[in-house]
Amino acid sequence: IAGITQAPTSQILAAGRRMTLRCTQDMRHNAMYWYRQDLGLGLRLIHYSNTAGTTGKGEVPDGYSVSRANTDDFPLTLASAVPSQTSVYFCASSVAPPPNTGELFFGEGSRLTVL
Amino acid sequence: QQQVKQSPQSLIVQKGGISIINCAYENTAFDYFPWYQQFPGKGPALLIAIRPDVSEKKEGRFTISFNKSAKQFSLHIMDSQPGDSATYFCAANSGGGADGLTFGKGTHLIIQP
Numbered sequence: 686i687a688g689i690t691q692a693p694t695s696q697i698l699a700a701g702r703r704m705t706l707r708c709t710q711d712m713r714h715n716a717m718y719w720y721r722q723d724l725g726l727g728l729r730l731i732h733y734s735n736t737a738g739t740t741g742k743g744e745v746p747d748g749y750s751v752s753r754a755n756t757d758d759f760p761l762t763l764a765s766a767v768p769s770q771t772s773v774y775f776c777a778s779s780v781a782p783p784p785n786t787g788e789l790f791f792g793e794g795s796r797l798t799v800l
Numbered sequence: 801q802q803q804v805k806q807s808p809q810s811l812i813v814q815k816g817g818i819s820i821i822n823c824a825y826e827n828t829a830f831d832y833f834p835w836y837q838q839f840p841g842k843g844p845a846l847l848i849a850i851r852p853d854v855s856e857k858k859e860g861r862f863t864i865s866f867n868k869s870a871k872q873f874s875l876h877i878m879d880s881q882p883g884d885s886a887t888y889f890c891a892a893n894s895g896g897g898a899d900g901l902t903f904g905k906g907t908h909l910i911i912q913p
Contacts, residue, residue: 689843718900725809727889727905728844743900775843779900787893788834789901791843 688712689792691776697798698766706761706795708776716782717759718743718789719751721772728775734759735782766799773797803827804892806904814912819877821907823890826871832893834901835864835875839886847888848875880911 692707710717719731720743730743734753748770750762759778763770773796777789805824813819823833834849850857850864850873857864863876877884887908891901 716900720903725905727806728903730900730902733900777843777900787832788846788849789836789844791845793841793843 689776689778689790691774691792691795693795694793695796695798697800698763700767700799701765704763704766704797706763706774706776706797708759708761708792709757710759710776710778710790711757712778712780712790713756714778714780714790715756716779717753718777718779719749719759719761720775720777721745722775722794723772731761731774763797766797768799771797771799804890804902804904806890806907808907809905810908810910812910812912813877813880815880815882817880817911819875819880819884819909819911821875821888821890821909822872823874823904824870824872825892827892828871830892833864833866833873834891834893835862836889836891836903837886838889838906844889877909882911882913885909885911 689710715736718733720728729745731749732751734740737756740751773794775794776792779789835847836844837847838844848859848862861878866873887906889906890904893901
């Protein structure tokens, strides 16, 4: 089934540990995004990539890094996790990169708890 | 900073009633206004979207009303059903922006049977 696959589905992590959330899409979309979702704050953009080899910072990039080595994969890394990074993380993709983003297709999310 | 303000934060509607969720924006460069629907444990999915060259768009029981002069847009769900219970997000996409969609904070909608 075509779409976006995120892993892990959920994870409990000790503060200070390094963590990589994986995201793979099989739709050959140009643009990919990472959002975090927190109660009362909605969806906030962490990082984005308009095409393979390029990345950009979103609204809340601090403490996170991304890479886009190829079209399909867009991993999100927390170098040293802190409790404020406890959240649900969503990866998304779109056919066209910004500014003509159009529809975003979301994965089912990765729930991360940092203790 | 680009911003989309959404209200109410939560909403309870009786089955068969009309659910109304409102959003307002500041940046006149926004040129695409989608609504996303999210069920518990799932990612958001596009429900309906509108461009500023029209004032209304209807798809089944879902309607977007757009007021360009007031910089407001709203989602109306007619004949609301328990299956419509979900979180709804409005969003906007700037024609000049480089970072995709900006989302409202969401509305948790409950349709009571």
